[in-house]
Amino acid sequence: MFKIDVDNINGKTESLYVYGEQSILTELEEHNVLLNHSCRQGHCGSCVLLLLQGDVLHQDCLVPLSQGEILACQSKPITDIKIGSRN
Amino acid sequence: MSYSIFSKKVVNTMAQPMFFGDAVNVARFDKQKFEMFEKLTEKQLSFFWRPEEIDVSKDKMDFAKLLPNEKHIFLSNLQYQILLDSVQGRSPNIAFLPIVSLPELENWIETWSFSETIHSRSYTHIIRAIVNEPGAVFDDIMKTEQIIERAESVSKHYDELIKCSQAYLLHGEGTHDLNGDKTTIDLKCLKRKLYLTIMSVNILEAVRFYVSFACSFAFAERKVMEGNAKIIKMIARDEALHLTGTQHMINLIRDGKDDPEMTAIAAECESEVINMFKEACEQEKNWAEYLFRDGSMIGLNAEILKQYLEYVTNIRMNAIGLKPLFEERSNPLPWINHWLDSDNVQVAPQETEITSYLVSAIDNTLDDSDADFGDFKLD
Numbered sequence: 397m398f399k400i401d402v403d404n405i406n407g408k409t410e411s412l413y414v415y416g417e418q419s420i421l422t423e424l425e426e427h428n429v430l431l432n433h434s435c436r437q438g439h440c441g442s443c444v445l446l447l448l449q450g451d452v453l454h455q456d457c458l459v460p461l462s463q464g465e466i467l468a469c470q471s472k473p474i475t476d477i478k479i480g481s482r483n
Numbered sequence: 484m485s486y487s488i489f490s491k492k493v494v495n496t497m498a499q500p501m502f503f504g505d506a507v508n509v510a511r512f513d514k515q516k517f518e519m520f521e522k523l524t525e526k527q528l529s530f531f532w533r534p535e536e537i538d539v540s541k542d543k544m545d546f547a548k549l550l551p552n553e554k555h556i557f558l559s560n561l562q563y564q565i566l567l568d569s570v571q572g573r574s575p576n577i578a579f580l581p582i583v584s585l586p587e588l589e590n591w592i593e594t595w596s597f598s599e600t601i602h603s604r605s606y607t608h609i610i611r612a613i614v615n616e617p618g619a620v621f622d623d624i625m626k627t628e629q630i631i632e633r634a635e636s637v638s639k640h641y642d643e644l645i646k647c648s649q650a651y652l653l654h655g656e657g658t659h660d661l662n663g664d665k666t667t668i669d670l671k672c673l674k675r676k677l678y679l680t681i682m683s684v685n686i687l688e689a690v691r692f693y694v695s696f697a698c699s700f701a702f703a704e705r706k707v708m709e710g711n712a713k714i715i716k717m718i719a720r721d722e723a724l725h726l727t728g729t730q731h732m733i734n735l736i737r738d739g740k741d742d743p744e745m746t747a748i749a750a751e752c753e754s755e756v757i758n759m760f761k762e763a764c765e766q767e768k769n770w771a772e773y774l775f776r777d778g779s780m781i782g783l784n785a786e787i788l789k790q791y792l793e794y795v796t797n798i799r800m801n802a803i804g805l806k807p808l809f810e811e812r813s814n815p816l817p818w819i820n821h822w823l824d825s826d827n828v829q830v831a832p833q834e835t836e837i838t839s840y841l842v843s844a845i846d847n848t849l850d851d852s853d854a855d856f857g858d859f860k861l862d
Contacts, residue, residue, distance in 0.1 A: 419825075435726065458519065
């Protein structure tokens with residue numbers, strides 16, 4: 397299992413334990429950490445997060461991302477990670 | 484001014500607004516003002532699919548076993564989607580192409596609208612497969628009051644924009660006689676109509692469609708009508724792209740990255756836009772009542788569908804920088820995400836609903852089952 401440290405996303409700071417089989421967006425939703433999102437396909441960029449520690453497997457997306465940014469709908473953890481809001 | 488299909492004026496497309504600038508002449512994609520539209524087009528092209536690729540033969544047996552109230556839900560749902568895609572299969576082209584000013588956006592609009600025609604064809608594919616008399620299902624669309632009522636609100640912004648922009652392109656600004664109506668056309672009023680039309684299309688694709696998606700996927704969660712669900716999954720994948728297109732246009736306008744006059748109009752129209760979301764959500768809730776009038780189905784009822792509508796409406800409003808209308812909540816239909824999520828993340832090719840198979844892909848690995856190659860060598 398992997399640990400996802402959530403650092404102040406929509407007011408929540410907590411640790412989640414996941415198998416790494418689902419997208420980070422789905423994991424956050426299942427743990428009731430609500431996050432802006434829209435297309436769930438990597439097109440719109442609504443669910444952008446900052447990857448503060450660790451590594452993720454990130455799928456193709458249409459949105460240009462800066463260093464350290466990930467789309468929650470397109471990534472899943474491959475190590476323990478720490479994520480936070482961009483703003 | 485008069486519209487020309489190929490204006491001789493030399494223009495710098497990098498300095499044009501999205502709409503109501505100079506008409507596009509050369510379809511060139513070597514440089515783009517807004518690269519996102521090019522990316523959307525490429526993605527849409529890579530999604531190309533045909534309904535005939537999907538086997539819906541088991542759906543006929545499943546449909547025969549559905550309860551009468553479930554048949555009503557299933558068919559009404561499809562009839563409504565047929566209406567929505569009939570509108571979307573032609574309207575972006577008719578409404579937006581004559582006034583677009585960027586080649587990459589023109590190309591996206593054509594690609595977008597074409598993909599909607601595939602959706603329309605797929606409904607015929609499904610209906611032919613499951614009922615003996617497909618014609619009756621199509622004929623009923625125009626006789627169903629609940630569908631026609633919503634056709635009005637889906638198409639009224641398009642109609643208004645098309646009427647006035649055609650008059651503008653023929654006669655320019657001024658007061659014109661349009662079928663006996665004295666109508667004053669000025670560019671600002673046209674841009675306002677355009678903004679509301681883009682918003683109305685966003686609501687159509689980002690909110691209204693999702694009621695139907697939820698119903699189709701609810702059947703497939705019970706392992707019935709899975710061929711239909713696989714087609715609807717393809718359609719949902721396309722629609723996620725389309726709604727990103729209109730969201731992107733809206734956000735470019737609202738963020739002041741396009742025409743400054745459009746940005747001012749967007750600010751002026753904010754309360755009207757919020758009312759459009761509210762009205763669409765109410766109409767879809769009434770539709771949910773109509774769908775479930777004869778009874779619920781396992782996993783879905785009118786109440787949960789209404790909660791889902793509020794959830795989706797909030798998400799879509801958030802995505803274009805509007806304050807959500809309803810209280811923040813988690814998804815009341817969490818299982819739907821399994822159908823809406825990108826296949827890139829969840830890969831299990833044996834599952835019915837996976838859409839990421841590669842066409843014409845070759846597996847070049849060799850193992851024991853390929854032993855009949857023997858001592859074959861390439862010299």
